[in-house]
Amino acid sequence: MTLDDSIKNKKVLITCGTGGVGKTTLSAALGVRSAWLGKKTVVVTMDPAKRLATALGLKNLGDHPTDLTPLLIEAAKKIPGARAPLGTLAAIMPDTRRTFETFVRELAPTPVIADRVMRNPIFQLFTKEFSGANEYMALERLDAIVRTGDYDLIVLDTPPSRNTLAFLDAPQLLARFFEERLIRWLVLPANKLLATGMRKALGILESLTGAGFMTHLFDFTAALFEVRTGFTANLKRITELLKSKDVGFLMVTTPTPETVEEIRHFVDTLHDHQFRFEGVALNRTLGYLEVEEKERSQPYLVLRGLQKRERHVLEELSRTGIPLCAKLPEMARDVHSLEDLFHVAMAFETGSLDQHDLRPNGARSSKPT
Amino acid sequence: MIDLKTGPAPNSIAETLSRNLIFVGGKGGVGKTVVSQALALLHAQSGKKTLWVAIEDPTRPPGELKKTGPSLWHLNCEATHAFEEYAGLKIGISALTQLFLKNKLMRYLAQAAPGIHELVLLGKIWHERLQYDHVVVDMPSTGYGLAMFQSTENFSRLFRGGPIHRDAEAMLATFADPKQVGQVIIAIPEEMPLQEALELDDYLAKLFPKNRAAFIANKIFPHSSSIREPANDWEKNPLARTAKEYIERRQRLEADNLKTWEERSIPWKELEMVPPNEGAGLEFVVRALAEQLQSRIVDRALK
Numbered sequence: 001m002t003l004d005d006s007i008k009n010k011k012v013l014i015t016c017g018t019g020g021v022g023k024t025t026l027s028a029a030l031g032v033r034s035a036w037l038g039k040k041t042v043v044v045t046m047d048p049a050k051r052l053a054t055a056l057g058l059k060n061l062g063d064h065p066t067d068l069t070p071l072l073i074e075a076a077k078k079i080p081g082a083r084a085p086l087g088t089l090a091a092i093m094p095d096t097r098r099t100f101e102t103f104v105r106e107l108a109p110t111p112v113i114a115d116r117v118m119r120n121p122i123f124q125l126f127t128k129e130f131s132g133a134n135e136y137m138a139l140e141r142l143d144a145i146v147r148t149g150d151y152d153l154i155v156l157d158t159p160p161s162r163n164t165l166a167f168l169d170a171p172q173l174l175a176r177f178f179e180e181r182l183i184r185w186l187v188l189p190a191n192k193l194l195a196t197g198m199r200k201a202l203g204i205l206e207s208l209t210g211a212g213f214m215t216h217l218f219d220f221t222a223a224l225f226e227v228r229t230g231f232t233a234n235l236k237r238i239t240e241l242l243k244s245k246d247v248g249f250l251m252v253t254t255p256t257p258e259t260v261e262e263i264r265h266f267v268d269t270l271h272d273h274q275f276r277f278e279g280v281a282l283n284r285t286l287g288y289l290e291v292e293e294k295e296r297s298q299p300y301l302v303l304r305g306l307q308k309r310e311r312h313v314l315e316e317l318s319r320t321g322i323p324l325c326a327k328l329p330e331m332a333r334d335v336h337s338l339e340d341l342f343h344v345a346m347a348f349e350t351g352s353l354d355q356h357d358l359r360p361n362g363a364r365s366s367k368p369t
Numbered sequence: 370m371i372d373l374k375t376g377p378a379p380n381s382i383a384e385t386l387s388r389n390l391i392f393v394g395g396k397g398g399v400g401k402t403v404v405s406q407a408l409a410l411l412h413a414q415s416g417k418k419t420l421w422v423a424i425e426d427p428t429r430p431p432g433e434l435k436k437t438g439p440s441l442w443h444l445n446c447e448a449t450h451a452f453e454e455y456a457g458l459k460i461g462i463s464a465l466t467q468l469f470l471k472n473k474l475m476r477y478l479a480q481a482a483p484g485i486h487e488l489v490l491l492g493k494i495w496h497e498r499l500q501y502d503h504v505v506v507d508m509p510s511t512g513y514g515l516a517m518f519q520s521t522e523n524f525s526r527l528f529r530g531g532p533i534h535r536d537a538e539a540m541l542a543t544f545a546d547p548k549q550v551g552q553v554i555i556a557i558p559e560e561m562p563l564q565e566a567l568e569l570d571d572y573l574a575k576l577f578p579k580n581r582a583a584f585i586a587n588k589i590f591p592h593s594s595s596i597r598e599p600a601n602d603w604e605k606n607p608l609a610r611t612a613k614e615y616i617e618r619r620q621r622l623e624a625d626n627l628k629t630w631e632e633r634s635i636p637w638k639e640l641e642m643v644p645p646n647e648g649a650g651l652e653f654v655v656r657a658l659a660e661q662l663q664s665r666i667v668d669r670a671l672k
Binding site for chain 1 (some may be wrong): 396397398399427428459460465468469472474475478484510511523527528529530531532533534557559560561562590591592593606607608609611612614615616618619620622626642644645646647650651
């Protein structure tokens, strides 16, 4: 199954992977290809480094959808043999802080409660530099976008994570906070029905954290307690969405010695959650280059070594039956324009780029539209 | 952005690498693990008692402390272990510690409260540092690594008074001290990692203005004088057509990319990409890089 197949069959594609594998660029390329094939497409990236903005050659990608269709049409004109895109492309880079605040405001029964939560120093800590919130908010935003019904395909570029699975676990972890059995003790601190053990533990916590903190904590949880019904309903909907047949997960990775193990781990976790795996997009490959044996200088040795390592990874993937949806070539420079993304997307149809595809101007000829 | 010239720069990269506690940070995929292990190996090879720390490596047992060579230990720092150890240290009485740790609510807070995770991991490292001549930490990638220092600062402010506050303050004082702690930022010669390195440096400079980071550019593609400069038409097509073209373009691209550091007057050292050696594994690369660190950084500084 190729990436073109995934684009055609799904309503949501979620790309996962560690840092430095080209995930954001690939997500953007998926968006470009999808729009080109005729779908109303949006690419959502949470990436704080504004990489999508770089990949799309834009500087101010924002929280509201930016329509890239006119730019896409212009870019297509620069690619020989390419016809105009049949669909539309938008991009969103949600502001995590804003998204979390919107989230709280929507869930809180009254504005007073929402304000109380947001003024609380613990909440403020919670939304600063907190990596877990990024992951969860990406899913909340995805859910909101799905519900608008505005798009045929949503590509969600997840925050890069050494532990890709943190992204998948985020909802469950937050959900536990709202378990009534736990929250009850924090909401009713003066409750004399508290068991001795619990009272002692809270006492120890207080002695460790100093005066004031416990008050903030009780206040925070009391306020948050009010939003639990809305939150739990959201969570349930998000989990069902992720399990649906319209949603597919893609793992983006590069050929390193750890790759296969990482992929296996990821696939197992997806399986545990009952999410659907589209396959692996192996990025930054060099196998498409022919390296002559007679070349023995250091650069060629390195190149050959890298190619050999890549072959091992491909063999291993094949042997273990892990689906490979695309083998994408390492670009000789950074990708920073929509035209570049067209090049990246060239491999989506057949799954990889071959030597004969590398025409002087880089474009493929006689591809059916 | 803070101008590098206004803050004191490290005496030299070699000096930074010789401090007691070294944090190795940078974007995901730049080689922090290998470079930090190489640095640890280098210290151990000169007879110094050295600890290399991984932060929650899922492929190793959590909390594992393994002796990997004469004078060299590897620790897989893990938050739950660190938390329990810390609780034991602070609460003191064993029965009370157990009560605290077994309490469902405390367990939940320890796991889910944002920042606690990061705080205890850093706390463990800080606590261990004086047991060794050198501690080299393989930090999580940029934002996540930064969150560890940021959390320490946040909690220090949140818990006004109390033992955790005092410890957090002590930790921050240590990290700010250029006599004790070194920050090393690694990047590969690509646009985004180089840019993130500068951003990380800026953030760290805000937290620890008197203790600026040292920079290393890793995985530099080997240079070969027989290769010419590539033709200038690569803007149209990002894909190389032949191996020779790829190599030419790559060398040129890396040099161009590194201009972002040049423009900011960032001094840096380079480590060359080690040809993948089939079947040799991580240790082979670590040893090769340790040699490079020795010859390119340490030996040159001694001249």
